[in-house]
Amino acid sequence: MSDDPRRPEPIPLTVLTGFLGAGKTTLLNRLLRDPALADTVVIVNEFGEIGLDHLLIESVEEDMILLGAGCLCCTVRGDLVAALEDLLRKRDNGRVTPFRRVVIETTGLADPAPILHALIAHPYLSLRYRLQGVVTVVDAVNGAASLDAHPEAVRQAAVADRIILTKTDLAGGDAADLRARLAQLNPAAPIDPPDVPAETLLGGWFGLDGKIAQVRDWLGAEAVATSGQRDDQGQDPGAVDRHDAAIRSFALTSDTPIRRAAFEMFLELLRSGHGGAILRMKGLVAFADAPERPAVVHGVGHAVHAPVSLPGWPDADHSSRLVLIVRDLDPGFVGKLWDAFLGRPRIDSPDAAALSDNPLAPPGF
Template identity: 60%
Template sequence: MTNPPAPLPLTVLTGFLGAGKTTLLNRLLRDPALADTAVLINEFGEVAIDHLLVEHVDDGVVMLSSGCLCCSVRGELVGALEDLLRRIDNGRSPQIGRVVIETTGLADPAPVLLSVLAHPYLSLRFRIAGVITMVDAVNGAATLDAHPEAVKQVAIADRIVLTKTDLVEGGPNGTAAAALATRLDRLAPAASRVDSAQSNLTAALLGAGFDPAHAGDGRALRLAEWLSADAVAAAEARDGGSDTNRHDERIRAFTVTAEQAISTAAFEGFLDLLRAAHGPNLLRFKGVVKLAEHPDRPVVVHGVQHIVHPPVELPAWPDGDDRTRLVLIARDLDAAVVRRLFSAFLGTPQIDTPDAAALTTNPLAVPGLRFF
């Protein structure tokens, strides 16, 4: 397509087995606010939509009374998304305003994101609008202890939805609930939490991400909320690098900030080297960058592991803070290594480190970087 339409927001709904994804989907499918939404689920039988069914649009697709398209993903996700776009572009399905993908309870959400970000066509037609992770407040701590998949689902979330809070021993304000909240804060300081019982849940979920298309209006102020850089930095200072239990100690969220603008070539070099050396362990990163070529027009970046979504240039800084701010969620990756690497490409190597001379002459000579 020579002039593709504006990218559709795509939300990933994940959570471990029993967290309540099916219950939430049933609730969302009844909400008129999702009338222009396509929902991709694993199988129709897992979601009780029979009473909402209006007609079959195509094989694996039904049209609901709310106006939603509900698509069954029976094979490859990329194929399902391509088929959806083809039906819409050919006029065989109504136009949609967003897509919600529900993962299986045991799924790692990163491959779902990569399916979109790494695809040359899908990356033009969709933008990642947020990762929503559901956590069972009763069994959440035990699930995090036993299943690394659940830890990763929480770590990369933009929004965490707590379910069954009324069933927690001691109540929502009891010791068990507080312990889970503390653990979630340490594991995902960039994610805000909502209770599934709240009345305006749909609005909270659809607002999980930052939409560059609205950079000129008040909604762009959500950039700071989406990044949550201050919350991540506060968590780093509060925890002091202390480990939480079991799988959690391998995953950390941290920030990289800079007042000074960085050249486009230097920033691309930083990202290329970071992804080449640590791509599999770089679970997710997002940020806003001050480029030397146009410091008044920031660039929003977002990526998963070794894949970067096409950057989006904003017409102006939307929140009054013109610093480069990057938030990274990584596994087995020292924040100091990443910060030294960024300083090297910025041209301001950290002189208080033993390897400062090496960084000045060779940005690749950073301790901890592994090439393969």
């Protein structure tokens, strides 16, 4: 309860995080169908210049999305603090319907420490929002590899108040080793299946009790990074790009429908030759045999799921958009491969010659 009767009650806020491809959007879609999440704002914090996650939730109106359960969603690819402040201004000025809860779905590459520090220590946000908890989604198939290779995945698991373990049916067992590792990283967090009720998932409040000591250290480091201090080169540590320079996001697009066979061959060549470099792949594709029903494409590493057709386009843009987040893979190389399979080959680099002998490469490439 607020000590000042004139001050609005803090709005509960939940951070939904998890590494690329873990299943955050799938979980969020299920939660938003629950009446317990009516009058909720969802903030989708995406990595890259072209956003898709919000389109896979529902329909868009400028930077705000009206969801089916009376929820709003805004997409953010910039300053999350500014977005949260702007959301409060809109609510206070009556420009959006008053909401009862906020859920932030972070990009899979997010280090959660800066987000948590902002919510806890920001002089204004800490008065208007109350951090209800961190829910981290972990993929039973790729979770161990993500923890091995990416510090962000480790931090996401360690700061969680509750962990959701997905894809256990695809892991070929009960993922006992991964469960044990997660319990060591975060002894206090329950590990639940994806069908946990929304009220259970979003209950409680964020706290440090039971979490490993490093969590407090990470939040303390954020306090230093945002204090205005400068490093030896005179830079603000809080302004430094936190992502590995080898990780890049780019989009492949097509204004004309794509032949299904050509697209499948493109995916097979990319998956078989460079699957280890693909951290995440997600897109909407217009196939030539059904351009009015876009197909949703998902992939992580060497695993590419069968496209699933939607009943219609989620926005006015009916072009194919495939967003990839990769590590140590040249976007220019992938772009040339894409152009070739779409029938617009460009033989202007050594990459083309290297692919010309591949039996899956299209004629003339």
